Amino acid sequence: MRRHVTRLLLLGLLVVFSLSVFAKVTITASVWSWDVEKYKKIVSEFNKYYPDIEVVLVVNEPDVNGFLTARVSAKQLLPDVVVQSWEALPYPVSQGWIYPIDEFLKNDADLKHMPLALRQSFVYNGKTYALPERLHFQGIVMNLDLLKKLNLQAPKYEAFTVNIFKTYLRKATTREYSGINHLWDFDNVEAAVLSKDTTFWGFNPKKWEFELATGGWLPAIKLQKELKGVPGLVSDDLKNDELRNKGELDDYQKKFGKDADAFRESKVLMGLHGTWDWSWVRTLPWNLDYYPMPFEPQVGQRIPVHVNYAFMTSTTKYPKEAFAFLRFLTYDPRGVVARLKIDVANGEENGRLIDWFVPATMHPDVIKYFDSLKIPNGVKWMLKNLDKAVRVDMWKTVPGWDQATWDVIFPVSEKVRRGEVQTETVAVETQEKANKIIKDAWSDFSKKLTEVEKKFPEIRKQVEGK
Incomplete structure (x- = not known):
């Protein structure tokens, strides 16, 4: 009798086990x-x-x-x-x-x-x-130690306006220091902040077209040119590979030292970097924080994200x-x-x-x-304000994006940066060419x-x- 009960129990366990395996x-x-x-x-x-x-x-x-x-x-x-x-x-x-x-x-x-x-x-x-x-936030790395050394108060994240940004950059630009390390791609990202309607490179995601003439692109380029016009404000603009290749010192080396890394050596107040750079940002030997991109009060805060x-x-x-x-x-x-x-x-x-x-x-x-x-506390603040986020990595979702931006808009942007053309005169023609590419690509997709x-x-x- 006991053997019979034991067999039944074993059989039951096997059935349960089999069902669990097959489930x-x-x-x-x-x-x-x-x-x-x-x-x-x-x-x-x-x-x-x-x-x-x-x-x-x-x-x-x-x-x-x-x-x-x-x-x-x-x-x-x-x-x-x-x-x-x-x-x-x-x-x-x-x-x-x-x-x-x-x-x-x-x-x-x-x-x-x-x-x-x-x-x-x-x-x-x-x-x-x-x-x-x-996500990745695209923003500003702030050197808190240098900020204190320059007798500047750390601005509030929600008050980091374009005017505050410009004021701090200018005050940090001296014979010894510079305001920011570089402004590469700054105008393209800032175009998503300086307009309620457009994102990266002045693209309107609701209309599915570029608005270079009326969106954030023109004011972003204007801001970038203004900052670059201040001597020594952008540290990397002082570099000159042609002089270095000749064995001569360029303005960067004359200001910061022959083998200097000014940003790492705490001689630059801000750095234009996304959170994807954390693997080396975390190694910086000074106190730092992340700030959102500077905004205009009449537009409101917009936080660029990838x-x-x-x-x-x-x-x-x-x-x-x-x-x-x-x-x-x-x-x-x-x-x-x-x-x-x-x-x-x-x-x-x-x-x-x-x-x-x-x-x-x-x-x-x-x-x-x-x-x-x-x-950084700034990253925590940005997550709490994620409802103010604006996507800037449009190449991930917009058909024809690379062709429209790199083949059409980028060459024009380079001419604008070199001062060869005025943005107002080329914006409409450029956006028409880019939008035709986007329209055709969307039709095919x-x-x-x-x-x-x-x-x-x-x-x-x-x-x-x-």
């Missing part, structure tokens, strides 16, 4: 090679909440779009989730490789903490093809499970905080965290934990997208075996 779903997620070990830890955190979803990691080398193309060409399965990308999204969308996720976003209370401007970045024809995975994104592929066999992982990575506060804790565990140097990232959500739990990190939308139901039937 487990396996999905794949592609990550960068340098992030594999980190994402193993993230998967472990994910499995605390979703123990029945196994996540297998694959490496998306050499780049996301190239990786997907190679997989399709080799007739290999696509990963269920692509963890992070900073490449042009229109390409995989136009190929039909991405799963629109709007069905999973409905009535999700946590989604409201992600600013609408960020969510809408990856929407085409009313469908959401990706979610922000992490947005890396993640998405699900259209051929995933398990869309619900794939979305659970995608959500965990992007705006689920449990997942975002878990990821931050993993970075914190990597340690710190000189009182600064070695690794961290800017989340794409303002969820209270995320804000609270982010506030505890040993990172739209046709492909229409076909993709038609085929998507059929793709899903094949994947689901219906």
Whole structure:
């Protein structure tokens, strides 16, 4: 009798075990090679909440779009989730490789903490093809030690206007010091701050066209030229490779020293840098903070951000499970905080965290934990004001962007910087040429997208075996 009961118990346990094994779903997620070990830890955190979803990691080398193309060409399965990308999204969308996720976003209370401007970045024809995975703020690194030495009060983030910016740069420009290290790309980024309607390079994302003549481009160029016109204000403008190649000292070396790195040596008040430069910014030997780009009060504060994104592929066999992982990575506060804790565990140097990232959500739990990190207070302030963010990395989402900017606008911008042409005389003609490229590229993309939308139901039937 006892043997019979024991056999029944063992049989029952085997049945339960078998059911649990068969109930487990396996999905794949592609990550960068340098992030594999980190994402193993993230998967472990994910499995605390979703123990029945196994996540297998694959490496998306050499780049996301190239990786997907190679997989399709080799007739290999696509990963269920692509963890992070900073490449042009229109390409995989136009190929039909991405799963629109709007069905999973409905009535999700946590989604409201992600600013609408960020969510809408990856929407085409009313469908959401990706979610922000992490952000980078583009701003100003402020030398707090030099600020104190110059008897200047640290400005408030919300009061860092163009006038304050210019005043501090001028006061910091002396025989010994300079105001800022460089202004490369300053005008393009500032164009997103000096207008309520335009973003990077004076592009209006609502109208889907450049407004060089009426947007933020002209005032940004004017500001840049004004700053460059102050002798010694921009330290890197004092460099002259032609003189150095002759073995002569240029103005930079005469001012700061033959082998000087003026910014690192605390002889420059501000640096134009994004948070992506943290790996070396954190090594600077002086007290620092990050400030938002300077704004005009009549326009209001606008915080330039770059947005890396993640998405699900259209051929995933398990869309619900794939979305659970995608959500965990992007705006689920449990997942975002878990990821931050993993970075914190990597340690710190000189009182600064070695690794961290800017989340794409303002969820209270995320804000609270982010506030505890040993990172610049200005970055914490910018996350709390993420609703004022404006995207500047438009090349990731606008078809034809590179051709319009680098082939048309950039050459004109260079002539403007050299003083060969006046911005007012070339703005209209330049924007017309650039907008034609954008219009034609969108027309081509739209046709492909229409076909993709038609085929998507059929793709899903094949994947689901219906």
